[in-house]
Amino acid sequence: MNGDAEKYDAYDKIESASNNFFLVFILIHIKFEFSEMKAIRILTYICVSFIYYSCSNYESRMIDGGNAIVERIESYIDSVGTTPESLSDIGIVIVDESNPPYYYEQIDSANYTLYFGTVLGESKTYYSDSKKWEDFIRPIKCD
Numbered sequence: 083m084n085g086d087a088e089k090y091d092a093y094d095k096i097e098s099a100s101n102n103f104f105l106v107f108i109l110i111h112i113k114f115e116f117s118e119m120k121a122i123r124i125l126t127y128i129c130v131s132f133i134y135y136s137c138s139n140y141e142s143r144m145i146d147g148g149n150a151i152v153e154r155i156e157s158y159i160d161s162v163g164t165t166p167e168s169l170s171d172i173g174i175v176i177v178d179e180s181n182p183p184y185y186y187e188q189i190d191s192a193n194y195t196l197y198f199g200t201v202l203g204e205s206k207t208y209y210s211d212s213k214k215w216e217d218f219i220r221p222i223k224c225d
């Protein structure tokens with residue numbers, strides 16, 4: 083698919099989504115005989131709930147994907163005896179800065195961090211010293 087076709091496809095999806103929201107608004111307003119203001123409140127609640135669910139689902143999917151990468155890193159350490167220098171050492175093709183959406187940092191031969199962005203300016207980080215995902219940045223505890 084060329085660039086123009088992708089743009090039009092994206093515009094069609096946005097237009098379709100806005101049409102669907104309009105139809106849901108009309109359905110709530112007419113079917114349940116709610117006032118226009120109450121229908122707007124219900125639709126707002128539905129949208130906020132959808133956005134909240136999408137965001138929490140995103141983080142759990144990213145942690146699952148990150149755990150798969152951590153398993154590959156740990157397998158690499160077991161076979162080679164040191165942490166990989168980059169994700170490409172464990173067979174992950176790095177296309178550009180955001181593909182894959184995980185960032186790996188080799189601290190030393192035994193420690194590393196893996197992280198991904200959650201919201202603007204925030205990230206979730208896996209620390210090899212604690213073997214946990216954490217919401218804050220901290221120095222890694224080297225032996």
